[in-house]
Amino acid sequence: MGSKGRSRRHIVMAPFMAQGHLIPFLALANHIHKRTAFTITIATTPLNLKYLRRALSRDMDRAINLAELPFSSSHHGLPPDTENTEALTLSQVAVLGMASTSLKAPFHELVKKIAREDGAPPLCIISDVFLGWANEVAKLCDTVNITFTTGGAYGTAAYATVWQNLPHRKLKPGEEEFSLPGFPDSVKVHVSQLHQFIREADGTDVWSRFFQSQLKLSGESHGWLCNTAEEVEKCGLEVLRNYLKLPVWPIGPLLPESMLKPQSGTTRPMGLATQRAGKEYGISPSRCVNWLDSKPERSVVFISFGSQNSIKQSQMLAIAAGLEQSGRSFIWVIRPPVEFDRNVEFRPEWLPDGFEERVASQGLLVRQWAPQLEILAHKSTGAFLSHCGWNSLMEGLSQGVPIIGWPLAAEQSYNSKMLVEEMRVAVEICRGLDGVLTAEKVTGVVEMVLGEEGRSIRVNAEEIGVKMKAAMRDEEGFEGSSIKALDEFVAYVTSRAEP
Numbered sequence: 001m002g003s004k005g006r007s008r009r010h011i012v013m014a015p016f017m018a019q020g021h022l023i024p025f026l027a028l029a030n031h032i033h034k035r036t037a038f039t040i041t042i043a044t045t046p047l048n049l050k051y052l053r054r055a056l057s058r059d060m061d062r063a064i065n066l067a068e069l070p071f072s073s074s075h076h077g078l079p080p081d082t083e084n085t086e087a088l089t090l091s092q093v094a095v096l097g098m099a100s101t102s103l104k105a106p107f108h109e110l111v112k113k114i115a116r117e118d119g120a121p122p123l124c125i126i127s128d129v130f131l132g133w134a135n136e137v138a139k140l141c142d143t144v145n146i147t148f149t150t151g152g153a154y155g156t157a158a159y160a161t162v163w164q165n166l167p168h169r170k171l172k173p174g175e176e177e178f179s180l181p182g183f184p185d186s187v188k189v190h191v192s193q194l195h196q197f198i199r200e201a202d203g204t205d206v207w208s209r210f211f212q213s214q215l216k217l218s219g220e221s222h223g224w225l226c227n228t229a230e231e232v233e234k235c236g237l238e239v240l241r242n243y244l245k246l247p248v249w250p251i252g253p254l255l256p257e258s259m260l261k262p263q264s265g266t267t268r269p270m271g272l273a274t275q276r277a278g279k280e281y282g283i284s285p286s287r288c289v290n291w292l293d294s295k296p297e298r299s300v301v302f303i304s305f306g307s308q309n310s311i312k313q314s315q316m317l318a319i320a321a322g323l324e325q326s327g328r329s330f331i332w333v334i335r336p337p338v339e340f341d342r343n344v345e346f347r348p349e350w351l352p353d354g355f356e357e358r359v360a361s362q363g364l365l366v367r368q369w370a371p372q373l374e375i376l377a378h379k380s381t382g383a384f385l386s387h388c389g390w391n392s393l394m395e396g397l398s399q400g401v402p403i404i405g406w407p408l409a410a411e412q413s414y415n416s417k418m419l420v421e422e423m424r425v426a427v428e429i430c431r432g433l434d435g436v437l438t439a440e441k442v443t444g445v446v447e448m449v450l451g452e453e454g455r456s457i458r459v460n461a462e463e464i465g466v467k468m469k470a471a472m473r474d475e476e477g478f479e480g481s482s483i484k485a486l487d488e489f490v491a492y493v494t495s496r497a498e499p
Contacts, residue, residue, distance in 0.1 A: 009038050022052060042065070043110055076102070079092075094210060108141070129151075129218050131214065152228045157240040184239075219244055224246060249486065253472065260398060288366075291331075293380070298450070300383075301328055301385060303331070311408075313350055320352050326443045387412055389415075403426035413431065
């Protein structure tokens with residue numbers, strides 16, 4: 001598969017159009033460039049390019065090229081100027097997924113253009129797990145395609161095998177649990193751990209058509225990169241490798257370098273807010289940090305459901321009552337309940353009467369966006385009530401923060417299952433939007449995780465944080481497992497491109 005002309009030192013990336021995918025792709029691009037000095041080009045749609053430009057630091061701006069792929073959302077039955085899952089309803093996300101296949105032709109033209117200008121095809125294409133069509137582009141352009149899953153190994157493997165096999169469709173009346181193809185027999189999934197659109201999938205619906213086709217194509221690539229570490233997900237990586245029968249390189253967690261350095265005393269990573277560039281915070285990072293400084297170590301509960309998730313108003317009321325009843329300090333990122341438009345202003349009726357005034361000294365209520373990285377990296381943060389999105393989990397666990405899980409969509413239930421059953425760093429408080437939550441349950445779980453009963457969970461979380469930092473260490477005389485995996489990936493694609 002050799003090519004005459006100049007040496008191949010260019011990597012082209014194609015992320016899916018979602019914040020939770022764009023951020024780790026950008027981090028991966030920066031990581032590869034620093035390690036290899038290869039030229040990196042990230043290709044995506046115009047509005048997503050604007051986000052990436054805001055997120056690029058000055059150093060990254062000189063090292064990473066951004067290329068525009070034309071896209072018109074209205075041509076696909078989507079609202080005008082919507083190119084990211086963050087701005088869409090769940091049903092519209094499926095439409096965006098199908099629409100993303102229209103990027104294949106312009107991406108093919110871009111790769112051909114790069115090949116002409118460089119005098120050789122790119123070293124490889126790194127494509128999102130949901131953009132399997134890039135594998136076909138790679139074949140047409142005489143290069144290698146590598147799939148990048150921005151999630152963890154366990155969650156990715158579970159998500160892929162459920163979509164490819166729909167095992168829950170084979171349940172007999174009255175049965176509520178099923179085995180996951182490719183997983184140990186001891187791993188059972190309850191139907192309540194499936195999102196409604198997966199439960200209803202039959203192989204002909206839009207979700208099935210999109211995921212089954214793209215996951216199949218991604219499974220035909222030359223290998224996969226995974227945003228995790230070998231020491232953190234031994235079981236998940238074994239399952240994923242057996243499922244794919246391909247090389248899988250765990251090269252994570254892809255986080256800001258300052259989050260992965262050992263911290264001592266009151267030292268805190270600085271400048272982390274740039275990782276969420278383009279978002280207007282409901283509280284300044286400095287005010288947030290100053291408030292945390294006033295709290296005892298590992299005493300604060302941080303509550304956030306990610307960039308595009310929310311819960312029901314009744315569930316919000318239960319959280320509020322439970323937090324107040326516990327007396328524990330908290331920072332809560334408040335977004336409109338799912339019954340309301342996500343862009344409406346905050347309304348007092350979403351919370352108990354007088355709640356914000358009564359808890360003024362106990363907690364911070366943050367509208368829309370919070371400096372999550374600074375909060376999780378602070379010594380006073382003791383628990384993270386999370387939707388179990390993989391980026392958020394990596395940010396929290398890298399700092400040794402135990403998780404209170406409330407999975408809402410995508411592979412989040414599988415992530416939660418792994419954290420509870422395999423890692424033992426979490427407790428699940430609720431499941432999906434149909435879950436019934438009481439104030440007493442909130443109080444009990446918060447007290448358990450922060451109190452004596454949660455000691456083992458906290459110890460396990462701290463150990464995971466140490467392992468994550470070690471995996472990404474790159475010092476003279478020591479290379480972490482994820483650094484070595486990245487070098488192995490580079491050696492693999494370089495050898496494939498040699499004449």
